Amino acid sequence: MVGLKALWSARSEWFNPEGREQRIKDYMVLTNQLIWKRQASFFAVAVLAALYYDPVWALTCYVIVSFAEILDQRLGRQSEAWDGKDTVLGRKILKRIAFNTAFSATAISLFIVSIAVQQTTGGHFTPLFFLFSAALFAAMYNSQMIAILALRLSIYGIAFIFIAFLDVIRFRPPLNSHIWLEFFTITLVLYFVADTSLKFYLGYQERLGQMKLLKEENERTKAALEVKSQFLSTVSHELRTPLTSIKASLDLANNGALGDVPEHLKPVMAIAGKNAKRLANLIDDLLDLQKIESGEMAFRFEPVNVNELVAEAVEATSGFASKLRIHVTTVPCAADGRIMGDRSRLMQVMQNLLSNAMKFSSEGSEVEVRVETFGSRIRISVEDQGVGIPKDAKDRVFGKFTQVDSSDNRKVGGTGLGLNISKQIVERHKATIDYVSELGSGSTFFLEFDRLKESDGARAGLEPVAKVA
Incomplete structure (x- = not known):
């Protein structure tokens, strides 16, 4: 009551x-x-x-x-x-x-x-x-x-x-009649319905609880990612300024602009210069990754001639190729090969693919860069004669801070960010990046874009260039 x-x-x-x-x-x-x-x-x-x-x-x-x-x-x-x-x-x-x-x-x-x-x-x-x-x-x-x-x-x-x-x-009827049996059966059915209802209700309550936990975990993950992003951005910017001064000073010293370097110091100065450059590349990669993940990386899309893009990328990496004694050949496409893209970001991707191909190739080998058209698509491929990539390694190839050879005594260094950043840049172009490889026989990385039509190019020339974050 x-x-x-x-x-x-x-x-x-x-x-x-x-x-x-x-x-x-x-x-x-x-x-x-x-x-x-x-x-x-x-x-x-x-x-x-x-x-x-x-x-x-x-x-x-x-x-x-x-x-x-x-x-x-x-x-x-x-x-x-x-x-x-x-x-x-x-x-x-x-x-x-x-x-x-x-x-x-x-x-x-x-x-x-x-x-x-x-x-x-x-x-x-x-x-x-x-x-x-x-x-x-x-x-x-x-x-x-x-x-x-x-x-x-x-x-x-x-x-x-x-x-x-x-x-x-x-x-x-008397108590032993089937009518009373039916009566008692109905009461059992009522109990069964009530019990079933309770079970379904408790199941729904449990699902609500699980959804609440998932939402809370999602919010915590977002907060942690935001803190990580801010930390990377702050640390990278704080490191870049003094590192730029250190690297510039080491470059001047190693080039003899500050006077002759004693012979016994040259190896030490060369190591210092090499590691300064490596740290600068790491900071640049961290800043790019932070910009992409936070949606702050701007893309300036305009018609890009793929043959010219490839030639420029090969020229930009020619010094690195000469140092490693790698011979780079290009095979341009005969047809009009233009795409809509951000030239500077695509150069970043091409330089990453070329430098990887050279680093993983043996001295005196050849790297071929080919441009091909397939109907409405256009492909850029970078083929090397290097060590190749094991099967089932794609997650490590395009992952963050990962390398196929992650051992302490690996021959080729790097941040493990280059291909991940390249993949995200390519995907912002609504294009694809992938590879084919055979262990011990080399690898071929390729990019595929939508080919720009004449009418598209004309419109792009008349319209303002868009910035996409």
Whole structure:
């Protein structure tokens, strides 16, 4: 009695939508999704009832139940526009859900009870099966809001009890009669429906908890990524200024601009200069990675002649090729080979592919750069005669801070960022980067772009160049 009084005193909170926003939306989404499944069930029951019982009453009940479905559909459209913040609208939606539930459950129960009343012999298997199906359907798909589920099942429960007592009151049978057996069976069915409903409700509660944990974990991950990005940006910028001065001083000393370097210091100065350059490249890569991940890297798209791009990239890396005694050949395409791209960023990608091909090739070998057109596509490939790449190493090839050979005594150094940055730049061009390789026989990395048409090029020349972040 005390519990009922407490429940009644808290009636102002019955339709409070705060904290129930996700439940309400889930309930209405599922209600809308299952409309045709419910309609098919109602129609099948109505047809059977019309064939074997009163067709007029069956049609009337079907119309009433269908009207309840129309009310649910109208409410569904209203709930879709609800942002979860308007508590007045939220209360209105909750009240209408409760009204629609009571109306629908009552209509279905009266329909099924009327079938039981029309049966005078042979038990009530058909109406009880229909009612059990409706209750089980509610338990499975209305578990988002326990109060609404309890309301519907309570109405179904009254119908169950009425049907259970119907023949008991009619015939007043002895306790060993099959009518009492049917009565006790119905009570077990009621327990089964209640238990099933509880299981589905607890399952939904668990899923909500898991979703909450995932959201919290996602927010923590975003915060950690933001902190990491800011840290990389700050540290990289703080390191770049003094490192630039150190590198410039070492370059001047090694080039003899500050006087002759003693012979016994030359090896040490060369090592220092080499490592300064390596650190500068690392900082540049870290800054590029931070810009890409934060969406701050701007792209200036314009028509780019691929043959000219390749020739410029080969020329830019010619000093590195001469140092390693690598012979670089180019095979341009005869057709018009233009793409829409950011020239400086594509140069960065090409230089990375060329320097990798040279570093992993043996002295005196050859690197070939080829440009080919395939219909509306254009391909740039860089082929080397180096060590090749093992199978199933693609994740490491294009990963961050990873290299195929990650051992301490690897022959080729690097940050492990170059190809990851290149891949992201290429993808911003809506292009692809990939490779084919055979261990011990070399590798071929290739880029594929959409080929620029004449009309596209003309428009690009007239329109302002876009910046994409």
